[in-house]
Every structure is written in structure tokens, then in C-alpha cells.
Amino acid sequence: MDAAPTEPAQPVWRQRAVERSTRAAKLRAEQRIERFLNAAQELMTEKGTTDFTVQEVVERSKQSLRSFYQHFxxxxxxxxxxxxxxxxxxxxxxxxxxxxxxxxxxxxxSAVELLYKQSQPRPNQQSPLFTDFARQLLATHPDQVADAHVPLLDLFTELVEQAVESGDAHAAKPRRAASLVMQTAMLTAQTPGVPTGSHATPVTVDEVWEFCRGGITGGS
Structure with missing residues (x-):
């Protein structure tokens, strides 16, 4: 039985041309996506909400509706x-x-303190870390929210593991401990636990750190 004919290899110059074209197309796509993201962020900051339309994003980015739906x-x-x-x-x-x-x-x-500050609400500014949409997304798309947190969780896991290796902390499950530390910092920054009209002082970042430190060091 005769062997099936093999496809002739493409000339090297053609391979280079295709690769160059692909890189250029990818770069243009990344630039268009960045312009859409920047436009949406500007609208969120101005409005203090996610209540804007796709058309407003398209107009602000100076791109086409067709281009928007090519990417989103x-x-x-x-x-x-x-x-x-x-x-x-x-x-x-x-x-x-x-x-x-x-x-x-x-x-x-330092990681806890910075994450706490990043997560605090800012007057007249909509933070993409905690928008109404983000809270809704947590209920409707928990898997996507979990995936979005992976870069932060990876970092905090590394930091907890380093503290454990140095003998400064104790955590049988460093990734779970890192998740608890992250959630404590982020959620406390959003809800400091002071009722409206109360004379109590809000929870401070130092208190958040002391709580987290006690959890992974046993209070030592």
C-alpha cells in the first residue's frame, strides 16, 4: 500500500511572513481591547457606577461597535x-x-495593608475591585470570580508559605490560610462594621493585620 503523500514544507520566508502578520494582528487586537477597557473605566469613574451603555464605551474609545463585538x-x-x-x-x-x-x-x-487600602471605597470613584457588578457576579458567576482572584491568591499563598518556611507562621494549608487572609482584608475594607449613626470607630488596617497575624502565628 502506497504511503499518503506528505504536504511540502512551507518556505522559511513564508513562515516568517505569517508569524509577523500574526504578531501584528495580535498587537492591534490588544491595543483595541485596552482602549475599550480604558473607556469603560473612565465612564465608571465619572458616573460612580457601572450604569453605562456599550454605545457610550464605543464612542468614548473612538472605535466601532463591530470592533467591540469582535472582542466582547x-x-x-x-x-x-x-x-x-x-x-x-x-x-x-x-x-x-x-x-x-x-x-x-x-x-x-505589607501585602495585607496594601490590599486593604486598595479595597477601600473612594469618594466619587468607582473601584473595579468592588462594584455592584462584582458583587452580583459573585452570586451569578462564582467560578469566574474565583478565576479572577487567582493572581492575588497565588501571591498571598507564596507569602504565607515563605512565612511558614521561616518559622514565623504556622499553616497546615497555606493556600487556604492565604484565602482567609485575603478575604479578611478585602471585605473588612468594604464593610468596617460601624452601624450608621454609631459613635464607634471603624476597624483599622492595623487591627486587620493583628487579626490575620494571630491566625497564622497562634498569637505569638
Whole structure:
């Protein structure tokens, strides 16, 4: 039985041309996506809400509606992209800041303090880390929310593991401990636990850290 004929190999110049074309197309797509994200972020900041339309995003970005739907299924996917992007940026900033600390426990403390500050509501500014959409997404798309938190969770897991390896902390399950530390910092920043009209003072970032530190060191 005769062997099936093999396809002739493409000339090297053709392979290079295709690769160059693909890289250029990818770069243009990334630039268009970034313009849509920037436009949506500007609208969120101005309005203090996610109550904007796809058409407003398209007009603000100076791109076409057709181009928008080439990259996003709709507004919800755009907001999810913003949410994921915000968490990735948060992780990158925290990683950069904590790298300056020499001791593992101090690195973790810096991470908790910065995440707390990043998560605090800001007057007249809509934070993509915690929008009404993000809270709704947690109820409707928990898997996507969990995936979006992976860069932060990976970083906090590394920091907890480093503290455990140095003997400064104890955690049988470092990733779970990291998740609890993250949630404590983020959620406490959003809901400081002071009822309306109360004279009690809000929970401070120092109190949040002491609580987290006690959980992974046994209070020592």
C-alpha cells in the first residue's frame, strides 16, 4: 500500500511572513481591547457606577461597535474583563511593594495593608475591585470570580508559605490560610462594621493585620 503523500514544507520566508502578520494582528487586537477597557473605566469613574451603555464605551474609545463585538460578547464580559484586570494589577503592585521587605512576615503584613487600602471605597470613584457588578457576579458567576482572584491568591499563598518556611507562621494549608487572609482584608475594607449613626470607630488596617497575624502565628 502506497504511503499518503506528505504536504511540502512551507518556505522559511513564508513562515516568517505569517508569524509577523500574526504578531501584528495580535498587537492591534490588544491595543483595541485596552482602549475599550480604558473607556469603560473612565465612564465608571465619572458616573460612580457601572450604569453605562456599550454605545457610550464605543464612542468614548473612538472605535466601532463591530470592533467591540469582535472582542466582547457584551457589557457583562467587558465588566468581567475590567474586574480581572484590576485584580491582576493589584497583585502586581503588591508583589512590587512586598519585594522591598526582607522578613517574610513583614512582606505578608505589607501585602495585607496594601490590599486593604486598595479595597477601600473612594469618594466619587468607582473601584473595579468592588462594584455592584462584582458583587452580583459573585452570586451569578462564582467560578469566574474565583478565576479572577487567582493572581492575588497565588501571591498571598507564596507569602504565607515563605512565612511558614521561616518559622514565623504556622499553616497546615497555606493556600487556604492565604484565602482567609485575603478575604479578611478585602471585605473588612468594604464593610468596617460601624452601624450608621454609631459613635464607634471603624476597624483599622492595623487591627486587620493583628487579626490575620494571630491566625497564622497562634498569637505569638
Amino acid at each position: 460578547d457584551g457589557k457583562q464580559e467587558l465588566l468581567l474583563a475590567l474586574f480581572e484586570d484590576a485584580l491582576s494589577r493589584s497583585a502586581a503592585e503588591i508583589r512590587k511593594v512586598t519585594a522591598a521587605e526582607k522578613k517574610p512576615l513583614e512582606r505578608l503584613r
